[in-house]
Amino acid sequence: MSATLQTASGRRSKRLALVSRIIRWVTLGSFLAFVLSATALHTLGYVGPSIHAICPYGGLESMLSLIAVGTFLKRIVIGTFVLFGTTVVLALVLRRSFCGQICAFGGLQEFFGKLGAKLFKKRLVMPKKLDAVLRYLKYVVLAVTVAMAWITGELWITPYDPFNALGHLADFNALTTSYLIGFIVLIITLLGSLVYDRFFCKYLCPAGAMYGLIGQASPYTVRIEESACIHCGKCSRVCPMNIDVMNAKNGRVTSPECINCNECVTACPVQGAIHTGFSKKARIHPLVATLLALTLFLAPIGIAAATGNMQLLPNKYEGLTWGTLAEGAENGGEGGEGREAEEGFVEEEEEEDYTAINGYAPSDLRGSYTLSQTADLLGMSMDELYSRLGLPGDYPSSTTLRDAAADMGLGLSDFKHQLFD
Template identity: 30%
Template sequence: MKKTISKLQGLRLISQIMFLFLMPELFTLIFNQLKKLYSMILKGNFDVISVWPQLLTMSTIFIITIIFGRFFCGWLCTFGAINDFIYIISKKVFKTKFKVDEKVDSILKYLKYVILLFIIVVIWTSGNTAFDSYSPWDAFAQVDNISGAIAEYTGGFILLAIIAIGAAFIERFFCRYLCPLGAVFTILSKARILKIKKLRDKCGPCRICTNNCSMGIKLYEMDKVNSGECINCFKCIAVCPRKNTKVNVLGEDVNPLLPSAIAIAAFTGVNALGGVMNDGMVNHSSNNTAASSSNVNKSEQKKYKDGTYTGVGKGKNPDLKVAVTIKDDKITNVEIVSNNETKGKEALSTIPNKIVDTQSTDVDVVSGATMTSKGIMEAVNDALSQAEIKDVNQKKYNDGIYTGIGQGKNPDLKVAVTVKDDKITNVEIVSNNETKGKEALEVIPKEIIEKQSTDVDAVSGATMTSKGIMMAVKDSLSQATKNN
């Protein structure tokens, strides 16, 4: 039995390390797909047939969780693995023996539901961007570029530090108390068919299983573990001196290796199939659109009317107002009329000059003043939309396929944008050097086509890759507008 347990825990460790290096963005990908699902339901445009490939990863994990429980948390999740590794190292090095009172632990576990509710109501429903810089997932995605990202994600890095400190003293600190996705999984796993059976009449007074439970579940009170907090780490099986703790599926005791292997194989298999199908759909769409694209349609008409136009945007605070002057189809002046910014004021003088110099709102943000910078760009875009000549006979874009380049986490992120009848019909990632945040490569192009705009939400945890794609698409569209 010891050999089986040792093999089980060894395989779990291998699984955690493998997913940590091969799919570090998995947590973020699932959370963003959940956000997309909620957004579509909220807007009333949810279509199962057209959208299911975009939600395949989330759907697969949710189904596995409903049937077998939280294998994702115990075996696949990057954040969970890092929490485990921090705790193990801290325990070995600092000999930490900190224990949370059971009543306090039970109360704190409700905090993750509060966080989930806050994200849904305050951020997803209202579209509030004020908390973008506080995302610990975005901060984690930038750890290899911390010097360049710490100003933009100061709040996120602070939260990440708190999570790391908490993990050093409390096993699975983030998973127990803070994880919003964990709150969803706790609810979903309530009806699972896999249970951990532990008959109390065969137990001694040791409470070793409870003392070793990663999630602090009071196992000594249970004959079967029905708690949604259980992450199927199976440590309670490994430490039981009487071999009284067993995995039970539909009333039958089974080797814990079996459901573990099924859960991991099901996810990796379906996820790989989804990637192949998605690539096929993208290529099919690209080929069809390319075949139907026409020659460039040129026009001599002006894009903007001369005059001064007022636009409004939201920086760190709302009502950032600018006045944009247009002369001979050029931006000749951008003036900040009023603002409520308390920080990042250097952007108020820098960004307008950049926009005039480049004749574009696609300029670099001022480090440490990201939200103010974006607010100015938003306000200028608002003003330019008013200045646009609304001629039904004038097309904004020329039909064709245009290649653009942007910089994500790494340079040379190349896209091919297909335009037909003044609409973006396809965005294809031609090549990239991204090592992290790859979920954005799938999500952002679809969002751009859906909204017919590059002004889409960045994928949490893949912000730089998201912005790189938007930059590359803008570069493509700038070519499509030449000679218009």
């Protein structure tokens, strides 16, 4: 090949690498925007997915609960299982590409990392021995959450989950009560990301730990061609997971820490020195890898949405009568698909009669309202409210209707109906 052709090929490869990076960042930003907007609309009283419905990790917990105690976890819906199955397949094919190419929370951390790089000249350098020990924490979190789902049949991690807190930013009362610890972890994670890339991903994320373990079965990996490598170290410096890519054993990055973001590949100044693929010969360009990851993720979701097994977009429910399936979807399981969907089936519901109290109907009471707020709105004493709801007298009045319903083992719609019986 002539020097001219080599130069042209190199320029084309760099352009494709740039396109790959742009698509990755646009994808991360788009999924983050979807999560923030959809969960905010859900919290504010629209039909749509809650944070529980769009977190694939809940699918694992609910599956274990079904095996252990014979019931699905509350707040987990069919769409969650679609997400879980999709991400597992993605991990088997392209390792942790979900983490590096799609995950909204991971993207948020990287956005804060980029902001921190602009604000601060130096990044935090974690001592290698301490870093190695801390990275095992996420496996401990994985083991604990799996065990608790098996034992209790509940979403045990919810109050401590920063991603869950992110999904409740529109409900400050819930953030400062039910999800306070998760909110604190969220703040620490984002502040930490300003000086240290993907803080939560490295040390605490149980989903990342799970995908890392599953991904070990995939032949897909990052490979370094020693003969072409100039040992500039740029690949190692740009890695958001702080992997020493340049010195990877046997020229292959097999660490479960790798999130397959392709930042190392696109940053390499030498064409062909570093690449991804299923073997040394079966190379995949970063752009193709990104598009393949998106296809493997979005195709099953699109099919599920088309067949009515996953609600993606929020729809305003004002004007619907209480007891309709649409309003029940918002109120029944905090997952955007309803309590019926939690149980794996959907049936038509008959419209139920009720007598308004103080001008309020059941559909006027949002799941984010606290018990004390609800009592004020309905003009009831706390004793009367607790009596109608079957709550003990010492139950915290700052609890939201949604969480109280979950504690009582009821869907939100049924729980609110008790006030109007």
